[in-house]
Amino acid sequence: MSAPIAVALDAPDLGTTLRWARAVGPHVRCLKVGLETYLRDGAASVSAVREAAPGVELFLDLKLHDIPNTVAGATRSVAGLAPEYLTVHAAGGAAMVRAAVEALPAGRVTAVTVLTSLAESDLAQVGLAGPPLDAVRRLAVLAVGAGAGALVCSPREVAAVRAEVGPEVVLVTPGVRPAGSAAGDQARVATPEQALADGADLLVVGRPVTGAPDPGEAARALAAAYPGR
Numbered sequence: 001m002s003a004p005i006a007v008a009l010d011a012p013d014l015g016t017t018l019r020w021a022r023a024v025g026p027h028v029r030c031l032k033v034g035l036e037t038y039l040r041d042g043a044a045s046v047s048a049v050r051e052a053a054p055g056v057e058l059f060l061d062l063k064l065h066d067i068p069n070t071v072a073g074a075t076r077s078v079a080g081l082a083p084e085y086l087t088v089h090a091a092g093g094a095a096m097v098r099a100a101v102e103a104l105p106a107g108r109v110t111a112v113t114v115l116t117s118l119a120e121s122d123l124a125q126v127g128l129a130g131p132p133l134d135a136v137r138r139l140a141v142l143a144v145g146a147g148a149g150a151l152v153c154s155p156r157e158v159a160a161v162r163a164e165v166g167p168e169v170v171l172v173t174p175g176v177r178p179a180g181s182a183a184g185d186q187a188r189v190a191t192p193e194q195a196l197a198d199g200a201d202l203l204v205v206g207r208p209v210t211g212a213p214d215p216g217e218a219a220r221a222l223a224a225a226y227p228g229r
């Protein structure tokens, strides 16, 4: 099985997105198309990434967050792209997550709990008092109860979330930084070793790979260090 890594293709133009997809695709299980690419290049970018990296799973990271009726419609709008993962914000509530689940016939609705860029002080500012773990656990339980098949949390919470939701739910962790990599705007980070040891199923890695002088080689080295189980 290929390395449990999703490379975030957050690129400034479609040519770069596809160059990265071709370079890293052979080494990893999954490629992530997010807001930067999707809002600029649309659905065609998803098909183009699939063509550039055949056989690799597609993670469509649109972080939907709206009233249930609107999220259901938005999910139907992209369901034909057949993403293996589609993100929604768990904070949109159980009815919203369920609306996405019902509108996505295949693939996993993937609920983002608390963004990995937020530290405890940021959460306090938006009215979520207490450690991030409390909110992450609460939102994880809510989302799984509403039918989400995957969750996004930081590697720091993954062990506690696993204990909460059991073995079947796919746990996805961004905020993964190999030792020595810059954290950038990520607040709750850990190494790939730690994330996997704590029970993560899929590591999302962007800049440590795509910002490397040779993204293909960076992905190859990361995949060799963390081969699929």
Ligand SMILES: O=C(O)c1cc(=O)[nH]c(=O)n1[C@@H]1O[C@H](COP(=O)(O)O)[C@@H](O)[C@H]1O
Pocket: 008, 010, 034, 061, 087, 112, 114, 115, 116, 117, 152, 153, 174, 175, 176, 184, 186, 204, 205, 206, 207, 208
């Ligand atoms: O849903 C996500 O993928 C996501 C959730 C989250 O809490 N934090 C987070 O960083 N992400 C995404 O994961 C990727 C992380 O990229 P790097 O920080 O460059 O490794 C970006 O594409 C983010 O949009």
